Amino acid sequence: GAVVSQHPSWVICKSGTSVKxxxxxxxxxxxxxxxxxxxxxxxxxxxxxxxxxSKATYEQGVEKDKFLINxxxxxxxxxxxxxxxPEDSSFYICSAPRTGTIQETQYFGPGTRLLVL
Amino acid sequence: AQKVTQAQTxxxxxxxxxxxxxxxxxxxxxTYYLFWYKQPPSGELVFLIRRNSFDEQNEISGRYSWNFxxxxxxxxxxxxxxxxxxxxxxxxxxxxxxxxxGNKLTFGGGTRVLVKP
Numbered sequence: 730g731a732v733v734s735q736h737p738s739w740v741i742c743k744s745g746t747s748v749k750x751x752x753x754x755x756x757x758x759x760x761x762x763x764x765x766x767x768x769x770x771x772x773x774x775x776x777x778x779x780x781x782x783s784k785a786t787y788e789q790g791v792e793k794d795k796f797l798i799n800x801x802x803x804x805x806x807x808x809x810x811x812x813x814x815p816e817d818s819s820f821y822i823c824s825a826p827r828t829g830t831i832q833e834t835q836y837f838g839p840g841t842r843l844l845v846l
Numbered sequence: 847a848q849k850v851t852q853a854q855t856x857x858x859x860x861x862x863x864x865x866x867x868x869x870x871x872x873x874x875x876x877t878y879y880l881f882w883y884k885q886p887p888s889g890e891l892v893f894l895i896r897r898n899s900f901d902e903q904n905e906i907s908g909r910y911s912w913n914f915x916x917x918x919x920x921x922x923x924x925x926x927x928x929x930x931x932x933x934x935x936x937x938x939x940x941x942x943x944x945x946x947x948g949n950k951l952t953f954g955g956g957t958r959v960l961v962k963p
Contacts, residue, residue: 763950770958771956772955772956773951773953774953775950778950820889822889822891835951837883837891837893839888839890840889840890
């Protein structure tokens, strides 16, 4: 079945550094991908919609200059957390919708745990 | 704006007991999709079910069953004869239509289910 991968699965970095997270659709193309953030014991909150070939659409309250999204190809979207701070520590999950499926409509990646020291 | 409410934050049961998770949603759309996802401790979201707003037929899949009532804007989920492996956080989610695959999801706060042996 369809699979979405994320890399890295976890990362620890120092405050002030930038971290790039990759989201790949492995056996299908996705013109749109979504990035969610989940703080401990909380729900998933949509951060932005990544659009292949155009700018990402950010949800209200999400800083686009801090969370850079690039959807360079039909199978890859990247989220870069710039100048990371401890409050950016979270679980980041991407999803990619696959049109035409009967049952499942969106495939989620396994997530990336970010810890900023 | 869309909203999903899961009033139960945590439910604890003993193995073999049934457990019902409540989900109430709000949307102005006449056509929409509802989902349930399971998130085990590993963090990866596991798709359980998708239901569109025109299909109010209840569904049973093994030990899982879903009760969709449009009149009360509810989409409840029941696990029958719970098992320890059912311990996880369960999320109810809502997406706009008509392209259920391509639209972002609004998640409820999640219900943590703990099944004790």
